[in-house]
Amino acid sequence: MIETISNTDELRGDLAAKGLKPTYQRIMILDYLNKHKSKHLTVERIYEALAKKMPMLSLTTVYNTLNSFLKAGLVSAITITGTEVRYDLTSTPHHHFLCRQCGQIIDVDVRCPIANRKNINGCKIEEVHGYFKGLCKECAKKQRKQ
Numbered sequence: 014m015i016e017t018i019s020n021t022d023e024l025r026g027d028l029a030a031k032g033l034k035p036t037y038q039r040i041m042i043l044d045y046l047n048k049h050k051s052k053h054l055t056v057e058r059i060y061e062a063l064a065k066k067m068p069m070l071s072l073t074t075v076y077n078t079l080n081s082f083l084k085a086g087l088v089s090a091i092t093i094t095g096t097e098v099r100y101d102l103t104s105t106p107h108h109h110f111l112c113r114q115c116g117q118i119i120d121v122d123v124r125c126p127i128a129n130r131k132n133i134n135g136c137k138i139e140e141v142h143g144y145f146k147g148l149c150k151e152c153a154k155k156q157r158k159q
């Protein structure tokens with residue numbers, strides 16, 4: 014099966030809109046993030062997946078590309094695990110839940126009143142991150158059975 018790039022024009026447009034030159038690597042990395050939206054991947058995971066298709070790719074390139082995406086506001090960095098950075102395509106603001114058993118990170122749609130404020134005591138808010146931790150549905154179910 015040949016995996017095709019979904020919509021190159023659209024990806025190019027997304028990059029250009031953020032002032033980023035649409036290089037091949039950037040398009041490929043953005044495409045991968047797009048296809049794995051809810052996965053909250055690490056640099057290493059993205060590199061491992063793409064290196065199969067792009068033998069010239071280096072971990073440093075992926076790292077630098079994600080950093081440029083981050084600066085441009087194309088992705089946001091999720092540090093819920095405390096030990097690594099997970100990348101999320103910037104979309105509607107949402108919070109995250111980390112399962113301490115299986116390690117999956119789930120998007121949480123929680124509206125908190127502070128998240129809609131533009132500033133707190135004169136400080137301009139640019140990002141709001143809410144981290145919730147515990148047991149996911151499946152892991153909680155397994156635990157009850159034991």
Ligand SMILES: [Zn+2]
Binds near residue numbers: 113114117149
């Ligand atoms: Zn779990």
Ligand SMILES: [Zn+2]
Binds near residue numbers: 109
């Ligand atoms: Zn998310």
